[in-house]
Amino acid sequence: MSGYTDLAAFGRDPWWLILVKAVAVFAFLVLTVLVAIYAERRVLARMQMRIGPNRLGPQGILQSLADGVKLALKEGIVPSGVDRPVYLLAPVIATVPAFMAFAVIPFGPVVSVFGQQTPLQLTDLPVAVLYILAVTSIGVYGIVLAGWSSGSTYPLLGGLRSTAQVISYEIAMGLSFAAVFLLSGTMSTSGIVSGQIGTWYVFLLLPSFLIYVTAMVGETNRAPFDLPEAEGELVGGFHTEYSSLRFAMFMLAEYVNMTTVSALATTLFLGGWHAPWPLNMWDGADSGWWPVLWFVAKVWTFLFLFVWLRATLPRLRYDQFMNLGWKILIPAALVWVVVVAVIRALGNEGYAAGPGTLAAVGVGCVLVFLVVARWRPGQRGDEADRAAPEVHEPFDPTAGGFPVPPMPGPVPAQRTPGEG
Template sequence: MTPQAADFPTLADFGHDPWWLIVIKAVAVFGFLVANPLVAILLERKIMARMQSRIGPNRVGPRGLLQSLADGVKLALKEGIIPSGVDKIIYLLAPIIAVVPAVMAFAVIPFGPMVSVFGHQTPLQLTDLPVGVLYVLAVTSIGVYGIVLAGWSSGSTYPLLGGLRSTAQVISYEIAMGLTFAAVFLDASTMSTSGIVAAQQDHWYVLLLLPSFVIYAISMVGETNRAPFDLPEAEGELVGGFHTEYSSLKFAMFMLAEYINMVTVSALATTMFLGGWQAPWPLSVFDWANSGWWPILWFTAKVWVFMFVFIWLRTSLPRLRYDQFMNLGWKVLIPISLTWVMVVALIRAATEGSDDLTRALISAGAGIVVTALIGYAIWRSMRLPEEPDDVEQPGKPFDAMAGGFPVPPLPSQRIDGPKISPPQRSKEKTDA
């Protein structure tokens, strides 16, 4: 049984809580955001060890359960080094700018329905806005300034390159992410997070808007700089990227911002596509599953499904080359997202007088077709060329720009071009 209409909060239910209840909610949300990274750091190391057939953390505490606490104490006690060439004010502000927006974005995420707290009826959500999802996009995009300013203020080449990469990465993938939200707005007829959850009372949008979910799932990995899209902090070529010159608690704040952003985008995916706090089937047939405090459990479980996928991707996939990564965003995800928004709008207009089941079946069918198109486009953009390159064919000259970017030749390869003879010594030097 789905929850009754009275259980879903509306915009009119917000703004009436006493100050002490607002403080309790804010502290609870902050505690949720701090506790999840502590658990995620431990589970990430444990799960990666299990997938790679090795032993993970097992020394600190029973079965290594206190490893996250030990890591935090270690970072706090390390010496905080500030290089001499940095812009000190911006250098110190950058980690704060990265963390604060990540925390603020959770203000409009719904955890559950209306509940009673000390006699006050209140939604399990700090607040909501008529444009709540746009607020999340705006706030999370501010966090990239922390990365950019960290790279610029460090006064070093590698952090600067990491900051520039992050700028291009976030701009590219936020466009695709915003277009996926446009399809949800069209179907739900609202941009408030609580309204979008209520619109999924009969069917989750992961079923009706499958292409939007797939594109968002790819974009949120690029948005959080996680593997295989962790190019701003690529240790293979940039040492540590934007946080190379950071240590101690300042470095810890960047790591905290990364994990909080992972929780935020996972919670937003849960809200937009997986019914938010609503219980999955078959638990949804019971009245108690979607009332009271139980929905917090379903919400947290859905968030952790996405967190597990983050860890799984890091364990399984190698880092993409930067041109592959940008081609995926600009040439695959953004065009298909724009096309899918137009398809959703046409379906809404064509089925205006039809019943909900007919509209849902048409949307689901079109979604499967477009999702198959996404998979084919990704395969085409990532596959190796069928014909061998000129480099691999013996007897042919080597073209350093054949792949679109310069590659140095191997010792056995030759480059055709004007031959420059070595400089001749002058006669005066020879006679001397």
């Protein structure tokens, strides 16, 4: 189960090849964002029995480009009550780390680029996954500072929600990574991909995969976890006071982050750039430039999942969102990390605890987690309790559960029928 940790192929590229790789990664992310915005609008329209964008270009394929031009030409309004330096810097802080995180994502194996042998990856580190966690965490500061510097109540509430959201779900995400580190024996992204030759970690670490998929939706502020920008509650959330290109930078950061977490899920759990079955039975499937196609297809599978969730699930209430993170995901991730560590230790001692055992235990843990998550004490009473007549007590909106504050001022008298 040990991963491949040789990083000798990195750090040898000439400066011009490094520049070509950096530009290629940037272009890939920008084009993915343009296509993702158009695809999301079309898929949502299809799922909701609408038409979607169909005016600009064939089937509306130029709609994303037109939206970008429109945002670029709009007037940038800066409200008078903002903290101007922080207000202007916040979109940059949110956008730049989103691009930086992709530096250690492997697109494919070693190939020839203008006669130079180089891996299809900008760089790699012994702690590459921790680098991604650190860089993406910096991007959250852009959201928090945008909400705080706007000088308005709704953006501030959106920024605070984003802070609580990241604290809650990044813990579960990190614990799901820990199981991958235990199994692969490395934190290098290329090493983790090499460790999945033959069997992907999604089959061996199914609980970690499900926890990560849930946490990545929460980390990117996407529906049903889009509470920092809930239109029905916070107008627009943390970016309410932004317009023009600064607003576009926040949208760019959101979609680039979606691509980054999708690529990370592909790298950690779906074999990275390795071909799926049955294509992997072809000898040349994992050589040359073909792996780039498999990698992009897997990334788009997760991007479609983001759109599907947005079209299907309603936004969670905030207390439900926190309960999911702290009472379900984090305990489940902790238990699963202990299970993986025990099975790995037994395997090292020579006991029969191989990949098959780990996969079977993982499926069993998922079933147990689902049963525990759905069970509620006192949910079903006995026959006598169910047969008893219901007693309707006066409703107290502030008594327990999700607080509903009372209206200010005296309660108006109720009018009786027949009064003028």
